[in-house]
Amino acid sequence: MAFIDGIKRQLRSVIEWENPDPDLLLAQWTENGDEIKNASKLIVGPGQGCIFVYQGQVKAIIEDQCMINLETDNVPFWTTIKKFMQFFESEHKVGIYFFRKTKILDQKWGTTSPIKYQDPKYHFPVALKAYGNYSYQIADPGDFFVSIVGSHNQMRIDDFRNILSARIINPISDYLAECQHSFADIDANRDEIARGIAIKLAIVFRKLGFSISDFRIEGTDFDEDTLRRINRIADLTAEAQAAQAVGLDYAKVQQLDALRDAARNEGGGAGLGMGMGAGIGLGQGMAQSLGAANPAVAADNNQTVAKLTELKQLFEAQLITEAEYAAKKQQILAKF
Known part of the structure; x- marks a missing residue:
């Protein structure tokens, strides 16, 4: 009885991709107990396609939803394949692959x-x-x-x-x-x-x-x-735009920063003197440039540079202490 049931199962076998895993794009058809050579129907469901491979080569592709009776319908590729099939065991391997057509x-x-x-x-x-x-x-x-x-x-x-x-x-x-x-x-x-x-x-x-x-x-x-690099470019761009907004050239703003850095040097008396010397040189050039660009501020700039020069001379002549020199210098710079 079991033998007869096995033959009936093969004679009525159906090839179809039932309830495919939603994560699958393609899967080879395999069913325990069913032989491809004895399948009676091929069902290609909605959103599916089917690829027939014989001896490593693609022989046919079905891309439309359909049901094909493999025993009676005129299907050339299946007729060719069946010529090489035996009843219970196939000498030539046939692969049937279902694939997902949907997006x-x-x-x-x-x-x-x-x-x-x-x-x-x-x-x-x-x-x-x-x-x-x-x-x-x-x-x-x-x-x-x-x-x-x-x-x-x-x-x-x-x-x-x-x-x-x-x-x-x-x-x-x-x-x-x-x-x-x-x-x-x-x-x-x-x-x-x-x-x-x-x-x-x-x-x-x-x-x-x-x-x-x-x-x-x-x-x-x-x-x-x-x-x-991007942040550096953004910072420089913002500084340049700020300088332009107040009518200054960006190069002049950099000179002003150098003047302040030199003047704020706290590396001792000698350092203060050197920083002040550099600051005065930059300050004089800055005053001239700013005066040419904006005559209204030229007098104030020249007066500031003169005060810093005089203060430096007093310090070098030891007429004021280092602490007095530093304090007075900060007052002048704060106004500048």
Whole structure:
């Protein structure tokens, strides 16, 4: 009885992908107790496709929802395969693979390492990190099987994510080199950059049997070295704009900072004298430059420099103590 039941089970066997794991892209059909050679029907459900492989070669692909009676319907590929089959044991291996046709939505991506390029505006190395999401689906099952699946009996969505992550760096690097966006322009042009990268990715993944869609960049970041350079540029830019707002040349502001640093040198009497000497020299040049740019302040600047010069002479002649010299100097600078 068990023998007869086994034969009946084989004679009425059905090939179908029932309740597929939602994380599977492709799976080989296998059923304990059923022989492919004796299957009577093939069912391809909604959102599914089927690949027939014989002796390592793709012989047929079904991409439409259907039910085929393998015993009576005129299916050339199946007729050819059945010629090589025996009743209970097959000498030639036939593989039937079901794959998911539906689009896989909202998949996350991120650069596995920083993307390095030369900033076209500031000419320093930039290391950019980015992340976002995308959607994809199997567009050419034959290329997908040959290029990706190979000898594997299944492929999961996570497997494809690893493939994309490994191949995404070069297209992004190439596009950034071509579009010549400075670091400050990355976020403002995020949609444009995403479209450009998507075009490059489409070319790469079309060869693998996939189509990429809805590719988006959700965020970007830079490594520590790049951030340090960016912050330095931001500080200098802010200082230059502040100087311009009060009618000063940025170079003159730097001279003023040097004057104050030299005057505030607290390295002893000799250091005070040297710092004051340097400060006076810078101060005289500063007074002349500022006077030319703004005559209204020229008199005050000249008076300040004169007071500092006189104070230094008093100190060098030992007519005032070091403490008196330092205190008076700070009073003059505070007014300046």
